[in-house]
Amino acid sequence: MEAAMTKALCPACVDAAGNVLTGSYRAGCRECEARAVAHGPAWFAAEKANRVSLADAPEIYRHALHKVFGKDLEHWHQRVMLWGKRIKEARTIEGKA
Numbered sequence: 001m002e003a004a005m006t007k008a009l010c011p012a013c014v015d016a017a018g019n020v021l022t023g024s025y026r027a028g029c030r031e032c033e034a035r036a037v038a039h040g041p042a043w044f045a046a047e048k049a050n051r052v053s054l055a056d057a058p059e060i061y062r063h064a065l066h067k068v069f070g071k072d073l074e075h076w077h078q079r080v081m082l083w084g085k086r087i088k089e090a091r092t093i094e095g096k097a
Ligand SMILES: [Zn+2]
Pocket: 009, 010, 011, 012, 013, 026, 029, 030, 031, 032, 033
């Protein structure tokens, strides 16, 4: 959340800061879109392929990033990875509860 925290968060991002598994997203918020991608099948495929570099990531994932963000894909890839990690951790904790 480092850099994003310095910007004003939308209400859905505030929800997500408390509970990353929240289903709330705000249309037009890039950070919410990154979180949505991290919840979706494209990231699932990328994570399964276990590629850190965007260039090596599965096409479904690169295509999704391009479709959602259009540019600055490397930056958004980092954001999606971070959300993906947090989502995974949250699910692990939930699974143990
Ligand atoms: Zn947001």
